[in-house]
Amino acid sequence: GESVGLHLPTLSVQEGDNSIINCAYSNSASDYFIWYKQESGKGPQFIIDIRSNMDKRQGQRVTVLLNKTVKHLSLQIAATQPGDSAVYFCAELSGKLIFGQGTTLQVKP
Amino acid sequence: EAEVAQSPRYKITEKSQAVAFWCDPISGHATLYWYRQILGQGPELLVQFQDESVVDDSQLPKDRFSAERLKGVDSTLKIQPAELGDSAMYLCASRGPGLSYNEQFFGPGTRLTVL
Numbered sequence: 001g002e003s004v005g006l007h008l009p010t011l012s013v014q015e016g017d018n019s020i021i022n023c024a025y026s027n028s029a030s031d032y033f034i035w036y037k038q039e040s041g042k043g044p045q046f047i048i049d050i051r052s053n054m055d056k057r058q059g060q061r062v063t064v065l066l067n068k069t070v071k072h073l074s075l076q077i078a079a080t081q082p083g084d085s086a087v088y089f090c091a092e093l094s095g096k097l098i099f100g101q102g103t104t105l106q107v108k109p
Numbered sequence: 110e111a112e113v114a115q116s117p118r119y120k121i122t123e124k125s126q127a128v129a130f131w132c133d134p135i136s137g138h139a140t141l142y143w144y145r146q147i148l149g150q151g152p153e154l155l156v157q158f159q160d161e162s163v164v165d166d167s168q169l170p171k172d173r174f175s176a177e178r179l180k181g182v183d184s185t186l187k188i189q190p191a192e193l194g195d196s197a198m199y200l201c202a203s204r205g206p207g208l209s210y211n212e213q214f215f216g217p218g219t220r221l222t223v224l
Contacts (some may be wrong), residue, residue, distance in 0.1 A: 041218075043217055043218050089151045097213065
């Protein structure tokens with residue numbers, strides 16, 4: 001079946017460095033792609049989304065890139081902070097939200 | 110800030126027992142979702158309500174799971190009987206009118222452990 005997946009289960013970065021979290025998807029008909037952040041003991045929190053007709057969208061310290069040619073989505077976090085430590089999920093919207101498996105971001109002080 | 114409320118936060122039960130989870134969405138949110146999240150994986154939609162009506166329950170194991178939202182506000186998800194494989198986080202989310210499908214607000218979840 002179709003799925004949204006992440007390349008790496010864990011990413012460890014130094015505080016202040018930039019982080020890049022990647023995701024590969026398979027459903028080219030999805031309307032939106034979304035990144036969620038999930039901290040321990042909490043539900044997923046919306047970070048940023050991008051429509052399928054765009055290739056880049058920027059937020060505060062975060063940028064999402066969409067490459068439809070290779071069906072790849074990435075989340076870039078600038079100047080990573082300890083508070084960014086969490087599990088990050090990409091999700092695609094195709095009638096309903098379909099989540100990938102998540103990447104754990106660890107920020108080293 | 111308005112939040113989705115869920116209770117209990119943690120539940121431990123023995124297999125073959127019945128369990129129930131409660132969700133109170135953000136006030137005014139007509140759409141309510143129940144998700145199951147197995148450890149290390151992303152959430153998977155179990156059921157979607159629009160007011161009191163079920164919109165999508167295609168992934169709900171109906172032989173043992175049931176969900177209701179009788180007055181179109183709060184909702185209950187029940188499992189009877191619970192099985193070992195039901196151990197997971199059960200998340201509730203809601204969405205308000207005029208918001209797109211991706212603008213869902215999640216509650217803190219109920220962590221279920223079946224022994």
